[in-house]
Amino acid sequence: MSPTDTARAPAPTSHGADPRTAARALATEWREAGRCTPRSDAWLRSFDRDFSRELAARGMTAMTWPVEYGGHALRNVDRLAVTEELLRAGAPVAAHWIGDRQIGPAILRHGSPALKEEILPRIAATDAVFCLGMSEPEAGSDLASVRTAARRVTGGWRLSGHKIWTSHAHHATHAYVLARTTPREDVERKHQGLSEFVVDMDADGVSTGAIPDLAGEHHFNEVRFEDVFVPEGRLIGTEGEGWRQVVGQLSFERGGAERVLSSYPVLVNLLAEAARDGRSGAAVPDTIAASVGSLTARLTVLRRLCWDVASAMDRGETPVRAAAALKYLGNAFENDVVEAFREASGGLPPTADSDFGQALLAAPAFGLRGGASDVLLSLIAREETRA
Missing domain, CATH: 1.10.540.10 (Acyl-CoA dehydrogenase/oxidase, N-terminal domain)
Incomplete structure (x- = not known):
């Protein structure tokens, strides 16, 4: 099935x-x-x-x-x-x-x-159009270390801080922002005292700066919030409960097919190359045949895991562990697709606008965005001990 x-x-x-x-x-x-x-x-x-x-x-x-x-x-x-x-x-x-x-x-x-x-x-x-105000300079993958802060004022909050790697912030109408509403020194654990907000990108005090990628393309940005007023009604959920809420949100971010199929056009080209050799009567090298077989089998399993995550959401569950596992395994798969095509092409340098060239330039981010591998493994282990 x-x-x-x-x-x-x-x-x-x-x-x-x-x-x-x-x-x-x-x-x-x-x-x-x-x-x-x-x-x-x-x-x-x-x-x-x-x-x-x-x-x-x-x-x-x-x-x-x-x-x-x-x-x-x-x-x-x-x-x-x-x-x-x-x-x-x-x-x-x-x-x-x-x-x-x-x-x-x-x-x-x-x-x-x-x-x-x-x-x-x-x-x-x-x-x-939303962008994500999560990652910050010097915080790495430790999302709980955010220093962007929101302080209470009449009618809402005043938000100040610096977010980075914010995709399409220059196009966005709104930002989701994770900010500290209780000072770090006033909470026992760094995960406490965080809150989630919806912020208008055209509000006074919001500015963006481009971060070009390896190909010179502009989709990343840094975003600065300088004493930005956020109305009371733009708080998502309960003040101070942002960490608990964001853990569930990350299941939506990590548990989709985009964690598996970012390099899919390269896989299509790899399969086409193998099929072309077969039709021409040329022997498909054993290493390429093995790669194609392995990648196809892994894709089948990963699609099933995507299905399991979606089914859990349909049951009203928050599949934290399954989503983290999908992202960890899916990112490895995406990188292996790129490496398999590199081997099949004999190491020829790709053009920047080819499927392979695009995937090769994007690949360094596969294992970082949405949570680095060590973070995901720690999360999986922690959820396993709670099961």
Whole structure:
């Protein structure tokens, strides 16, 4: 059984097609019309507001959310089918990805009724574009060490701090920000006293600066908050409970197919090369045949794990351990795809705009974004001892 098979028929999108077919058709339509160019790591690097709006118009954003907030009341496994197809196609989905994947679900779980009514329909329509204000300079992967602080004032908070590696902050309308609302010296453990906020990117005191990547592309940024006023209603959940809430949110971030399929176009090229050798009568080198077989088997298992994470979410669970395991194993798989193609190509230098070149430049970040490997292993071990 495929990881995306279900006991009942797939739920239809607003256009009547099952989700996987609808997503595949849209990606094909745009590619054949020359409206988008498939690429590796598209969920982070390919930003196109028009494509995201088209997805929203066809019922493929906010799929699992309640109808009253602009959603479609479908299942997480239906959303998984859509995201798999979009990632396989290398479609330009970065504009809506963060809001749809994790900020919306976090607000659904913890936000006030007023915050839900204000923000969720805008995310669903892709009018609100979110960036993540989590990582900070000198904090590394230790998210609990954030120094960005929010102090209470009349009507809300004043926020000051510095965030880094903030993807598409220069396009974003809103930022999710994790900040300290109780000074570190006043809490017993550094995980205490943190809170989550929604911040307008056009508010006074917010500024962004570009961080070009190895290819000279601009999708990373640093963001500075200098005495930014955040209204009372923009707090997500309970003041001081940000760490407990963000752990659940990271399950949404770590547990999706994007942790497996960032280098999928390279895998397609590797399979095509092996098939071409076979059709021409040339012997496929044993090492390449072994790599293809191993990678194909691992992808099958990882897709099943994606399915398990989505199914757990549909049961109302927070699959912290399974999501961390998926990200750890998925990132290793993505890197191994790149290395297998490097070997199959005989070490020829890639062009920057090729699938291989794009994936090669993105690969150093695979094991860092969303949590470094040692952090994930510690989390898995800790959750295992609690089981």
